[in-house]
Amino acid sequence: MITDRLKAWAYLSRVVEGPSAHLQALLKQGRDPEAIAHAVKHREPWIGDLLRETLSRYEWDVAQQDLEQILALGGRLITPEDREWPATELDHAFGFAASGMSDHVRTYQDDAVPPHALWVRGGDLRSLTAQAVALVGTRAVSQYGREVTALIVDNLVPHQWTIISGGALGVDTVAHTTALRAGGSTVVVAACGLDRSYPAHNRALFEEIVSRSGAIVTEYPPGTPPQRHRFLTRNRLVAALSQGTVVTEAAWRSGALNTLSWCAGLGRVAMAVPGPVTTAGSLGCHERIRNGHAQMVCSGDEIRSLLGAIGGMDAQEQYELNFAANPIQGLSRNELRVYDALGRHPREAAEVATETGLTLALVIHLLVDLNSRGLVAREGVRWVRIAEQGAGAGGDTGGG
Amino acid sequence: MITDRLKAWAYLSRVVEGPSAHLQALLKQGRDPEAIAHAVKHREPWIGDLLRETLSRYEWDVAQQDLEQILALGGRLITPEDREWPATELDHAFGFAASGMSDHVRTYQDDAVPPHALWVRGGDLRSLTAQAVALVGTRAVSQYGREVTALIVDNLVPHQWTIISGGALGVDTVAHTTALRAGGSTVVVAACGLDRSYPAHNRALFEEIVSRSGAIVTEYPPGTPPQRHRFLTRNRLVAALSQGTVVTEAAWRSGALNTLSWCAGLGRVAMAVPGPVTTAGSLGCHERIRNGHAQMVCSGDEIRSLLGAIGGMDAQEQYELNFAANPIQGLSRNELRVYDALGRHPREAAEVATETGLTLALVIHLLVDLNSRGLVAREGVRWVRIAEQGAGAGGDTGGG
Numbered sequence: 001m002i003t004d005r006l007k008a009w010a011y012l013s014r015v016v017e018g019p020s021a022h023l024q025a026l027l028k029q030g031r032d033p034e035a036i037a038h039a040v041k042h043r044e045p046w047i048g049d050l051l052r053e054t055l056s057r058y059e060w061d062v063a064q065q066d067l068e069q070i071l072a073l074g075g076r077l078i079t080p081e082d083r084e085w086p087a088t089e090l091d092h093a094f095g096f097a098a099s100g101m102s103d104h105v106r107t108y109q110d111d112a113v114p115p116h117a118l119w120v121r122g123g124d125l126r127s128l129t130a131q132a133v134a135l136v137g138t139r140a141v142s143q144y145g146r147e148v149t150a151l152i153v154d155n156l157v158p159h160q161w162t163i164i165s166g167g168a169l170g171v172d173t174v175a176h177t178t179a180l181r182a183g184g185s186t187v188v189v190a191a192c193g194l195d196r197s198y199p200a201h202n203r204a205l206f207e208e209i210v211s212r213s214g215a216i217v218t219e220y221p222p223g224t225p226p227q228r229h230r231f232l233t234r235n236r237l238v239a240a241l242s243q244g245t246v247v248t249e250a251a252w253r254s255g256a257l258n259t260l261s262w263c264a265g266l267g268r269v270a271m272a273v274p275g276p277v278t279t280a281g282s283l284g285c286h287e288r289i290r291n292g293h294a295q296m297v298c299s300g301d302e303i304r305s306l307l308g309a310i311g312g313m314d315a316q317e318q319y320e321l322n323f324a325a326n327p328i329q330g331l332s333r334n335e336l337r338v339y340d341a342l343g344r345h346p347r348e349a350a351e352v353a354t355e356t357g358l359t360l361a362l363v364i365h366l367l368v369d370l371n372s373r374g375l376v377a378r379e380g381v382r383w384v385r386i387a388e389q390g391a392g393a394g395g396d397t398g399g400g
Numbered sequence: 401m402i403t404d405r406l407k408a409w410a411y412l413s414r415v416v417e418g419p420s421a422h423l424q425a426l427l428k429q430g431r432d433p434e435a436i437a438h439a440v441k442h443r444e445p446w447i448g449d450l451l452r453e454t455l456s457r458y459e460w461d462v463a464q465q466d467l468e469q470i471l472a473l474g475g476r477l478i479t480p481e482d483r484e485w486p487a488t489e490l491d492h493a494f495g496f497a498a499s500g501m502s503d504h505v506r507t508y509q510d511d512a513v514p515p516h517a518l519w520v521r522g523g524d525l526r527s528l529t530a531q532a533v534a535l536v537g538t539r540a541v542s543q544y545g546r547e548v549t550a551l552i553v554d555n556l557v558p559h560q561w562t563i564i565s566g567g568a569l570g571v572d573t574v575a576h577t578t579a580l581r582a583g584g585s586t587v588v589v590a591a592c593g594l595d596r597s598y599p600a601h602n603r604a605l606f607e608e609i610v611s612r613s614g615a616i617v618t619e620y621p622p623g624t625p626p627q628r629h630r631f632l633t634r635n636r637l638v639a640a641l642s643q644g645t646v647v648t649e650a651a652w653r654s655g656a657l658n659t660l661s662w663c664a665g666l667g668r669v670a671m672a673v674p675g676p677v678t679t680a681g682s683l684g685c686h687e688r689i690r691n692g693h694a695q696m697v698c699s700g701d702e703i704r705s706l707l708g709a710i711g712g713m714d715a716q717e718q719y720e721l722n723f724a725a726n727p728i729q730g731l732s733r734n735e736l737r738v739y740d741a742l743g744r745h746p747r748e749a750a751e752v753a754t755e756t757g758l759t760l761a762l763v764i765h766l767l768v769d770l771n772s773r774g775l776v777a778r779e780g781v782r783w784v785r786i787a788e789q790g791a792g793a794g795g796d797t798g799g800g
Contacts, residue, residue, distance in 0.1 A: 147678045274674030274686065277698040278547045286674065286698050289689070296696070298677040298686050 002067045008037035009079045009117050010063035010221070015040060015054045018219040019113035019233065022049040027080070027116065069222040074210070075121035075194055086129045086241060088372075090114045093240035095368035096267025099349055100381055101360065105265035111233055112265070114240070115219040119194050122215030128187050132162035133303060134242035134263070136256040137171025137249040142281045145249030148273050149174040152248060155300020157184030164189065164242045166234065167206065167216070169199055171248055171256070176205060180212060189241065190218040191234040192226035217241075235259040236266070243307045244269030246297060250284035257284050260294055267361055267368075269306050270294040328375070334358060338366045339375060339385065346382035402467045408437035409479045409517050410463035410621070415440060415454045418619040419513035419633065422449040427480070427516070469622045474610070475521035475594055486529045486641060488772075490514045493640035495768035496667025499749055500781050501760065505665035511633055512665070514640070515619040519594050522615030528587050532562035533703060534642035534663070536656040537571025537649040542681045545649030548673050549574040552648060555700020557584030564589065564642045566634065567606065567616070569599055571648055571656065576605060580612060589641065590618040591634040592626035617641075635659040636666070643707045644669030646697060650684035657684050660694055667764050669706050670694040731770075734758060738766045739775060739785065746782035 012033060016023050026036055026047060039047045040054050041061065070077060078084050097105045097112040105112045118125065133156060137145060149171050153163055163179040165172040167188035179186035186209055190198065194216060197203035206216050219237065220230065235258050239245050245263035250256040250272075264270040272294035275282030288294035297303050331339055337356040341347070349367060353360040367383050370376040376383050412433060416423050426436055426447060439447045440454050441461065470477060478484050497505045497512040505512045518525065533556060535549060549571050553563055563579040565572040567588035579586035586609055590598065594616060597603035606616055619637065620630065635658050639645050645663035650656040650672075664670040672694035675682030688694035697703050731739055737756040741747070749767060753760040767783050770776040776783050 144676060144678065148676075151678065273677060274682075274689075274696070276544060276548075276676055277673055278544065278551065282674075283698075286696065289674075290696050290698075290702075296674075296686065296690050298683075298690075302690075
């Protein structure tokens with residue numbers, strides 16, 4: 001059903017090309033999306049920088065047509081107000097980015113912002129990305145790259161990992177195709193409107209992915225052509241929607257390395273597969289491993305083990321969490337270490353990492369998590385504990 | 401010329417199978433090798449544990465024959481008293497081992513001792529090891545392993561690096577052979593007496609190495625058969641005589657990984673080359689890289705750059721050193737940082753590393769160097785500055 005509210009979102013998706021820090025700031029302030037859309041359309045000054053950002057497009061009000069077109073394609077527009085919105089993944093990723101840890105994010109700060117809406121065809125995006133790993137790599141894939149990519153996908157799929165990639169020729173295509181053949185789920189993050197297929201060669205593959213409970217997703221409304229800057233922007237979503245990114249084959253300056261930089265900048269686990277040093281095919285992978293910008297992985301087992309180690313809970317912890325009397329008692333061991341390290345005075349994540357002996361990436365991951373549960377708050381680049389309201393340790397005896 | 405003194409060393413080489421911590425301790429106390437040899441032969445109690453160590457062999461006095469045999473082979477016995485003795489390399493390596501940093505060294509403590517004498521055929525060992533890198537790997541070498549090993553040797557040889565290896569089939573043989581073909585120098589460290597060729601298949605190769613100014617060297621007197629424990633002991637010498645060890649191809653549990661452990665335990669640069677993850681050939685290399693026990697290298701350029709970075713001096717530093725008014729002024733920047741971090745109270749190398757911001761390996765390397773120049777002393781696992789005798793900073797104005 002096309003509601004006025006959905007049309008407001010569709011309008012914003014059309015006239016504000018994501019990502020937009022200005023639009024995100026307004027939404028974060030609690031401004032209503034319909035009010036923002038109205039203000040853009042009628043040039044109301046309170047939306048500040050968003051006025052300038054929408055100067056050339058604000059009259060392009062085709063929300064009804066866009067929504068009808070996506071419906072005709074069997075798709076939908078999803079927004080932060082939808083249950084299907086991959087909120088956990090996006091909050092973690094862009095929460096980490098906001099902590100300002102990464103050179104890459106500082107360089108591409110304008111892109112270090114979540115999408116404001118996503119156009120989707122296929123399965124439920126939140127479920128698909130709940131346990132997902134991105135496999136990316138060169139378009140000029142070698143026989144070795146094919147074998148490695150397929151080997152890894154074949155290992156991950158039986159453990160219910162969704163394979164995310166960019167739908168490009170080469171490694172991306174091998175990743176998607178192998179996932180389908182193995183009976184797994186796979187998600188394409190596209191750099192163009194969903195009425196288009198890019199590359200055209202993969203049209204049938206994309207249709208099969210959609211029909212087999214996978215998904216194809218994009219920030220761009222129907223009709224948007226793939227352009228160079230959109231590939232780079234799209235790469236951040238590939239990284240943000242997965243718990244880690246693996247480059248299986250990439251020579252020097254491969255675009256896949258850009259996705260890997262995003263992955264690290266978004267606090268995800270950046271991984272690369274080594275290969276023969278007698279050809280140039282794995283040069284990019286080796287460079288990232290050598291610089292310490294990616295962890296070396298040689299198999300799906302290693303990938304799962306690395307991803308499992310980040311913020312994961314064992315069964316006992318999960319059990320205790322489910323039966324916890326209050327939110328503090330419900331914290332996992334590592335969460336508690338981070339929570340206890342925070343006092344009433346704000347501290348930077350790096351200090352917490354030093355005090356707890358956890359890695360910085362894990363600390364930030366847990367802080368973002370605690371934040372989403374209302375237990376800690378962020379003040380700039382620092383974090384502070386939120387006062388416990390009658391939730392003192394061992395507090396089931398009442399009183400207070 | 402076969403002197404009595406040389407016969408004493410040859411006798412000790414025969415009846416005390418190296419390495420021997422007890423013999424080293426006596427030599428370090430300044431005991432004369434002829435007196436030690438006499439004491440072994442006549443069972444004098446002052447040599448302590450060495451009595452027990454030589455119980456089954458002390459009557460085996462064939463020094464004259466051993467020396468005649470090595471001369472007949474065109475070889476010689478060298479000792480710490482010879483100019484040709486690779487003192488710098490051995491001091492650094494076993495000085496580092498004595499600092500107790502390495503688990504491997506703690507496990508194989510009995511072997512973490514320099515040789516007391518070396519039997520050599522071929523070129524001058526000190527010159528050959530002044531700039532040397534060890535290339536080792538699996539006997540079951542693949543086509544990829546052959547290519548990688550040859551590529552690296554072909555890069556190193558024109559830069560005057562000597563290639564050291566163990567003379568085994570597979571990677572070792574490719575390393576030696578390629579070095580010869582490229583017109584370079586190569587050294588075989590053997591696990592048996594030099595009258596033998598092991599493996600027999602490489603007899604002609606070893607002869608060619610000797611005839612082309614390379615060398616074959618061993619701790620073992622003529623007639624000693626290659627035995628399993630001697631291969632492991634030999635591996636430490638491969639690592640000690642080179643500035644770094646590279647494993648070019650090694651599957652799980654390859655013996656080459658033992659050499660790599662020695663390399664790290666002796667404060668040398670441990671390196672491994674990645675390879676395809678679709679076969680098991682490079683599993684051992686990947687494991688060491690993943691654990692951080694070896695640095696990943698993909699080319700000879702990278703190897704030279706890593707080795708050049710350890711304790712190297714640039715031309716300006718070398719110039720200043722040559723014209724220095726006193727030993728302190730003659731220190732390189734990094735040496736000065738380490739020296740300045742030491743006070744009158746002994747400190748562990750790890751503290752110095754933290755204070756100077758240098759890697760622990762480099763700090764220990766420099767400490768051993770400063771020690772050999774009489775500027776610092778070791779007390780157990782700690783280091784202390786030796787009082788400057790009239791060599792105060794800027795001290796050319798005299799006074800005291």
